[in-house]
Amino acid sequence: QKEVEQDPGPLSVPEGAIVSLNCTYSNSAFQYFMWYRQYSRKGPELLMYTYSSGNKEDGRFTAQVDKSSKYISLFIRDSQPSDSATYLCAMRDGQNFVFGPGTRLSVLP
């Protein structure tokens, strides 16, 4: 079993839809959870950074962490074509970062 699992997609949604992106993990030592957005031919950009379980909201983005289920989610409300990118989840325990493979999202106008 991989340390971090993420559905690679591609995921296509119409503009305005609510998008749900998810990752599961196996290492219970992970304490910090991140979501990165990567546009084609660009480096990843940090979107959300959360510590431990709970929700964190930033504009149209909501990050959710359920440590008991080892499951994290990123919700995008009112999705826009400019949200089309690859979304990578990442997590760390202390010093080590582990990335999911990324989900390719296309928001169709």
Add this chain to the structure above:
Amino acid sequence: GAVVSQHPSWVICKSGTSVKIECRSLDFQATTMFWYRQFPKQSLMLMATSNEGSKATYEQGVEKDKFLINHASLTLSTLTVTSAHPEDSSFYICSARGSSGRNHGELFFGEGSRLTVL
């Protein structure tokens, strides 16, 4: 957020030549930087962890003599692809981990460098 500058953003070179890629943290100090390789439509593959003032730690299967990493200061790490071959063509990305202040522990990425070896 903090800024990581990576240069050059793209480079084309002949087979057998060496190419150096720079990664700079512009507004924060980073004792640790990471180098990744990414193939089209695939995720990041960690190549090595670069620690300021010490030797880099390479992931299994990554040739340290092929991919030379130097982290001479708290804001600069370099990756040199030596004697490049067409199979080295890829997208190379660096990231820097903040070592103090409000960026402590967070990871910020450069824009990536696309290497094409002819």
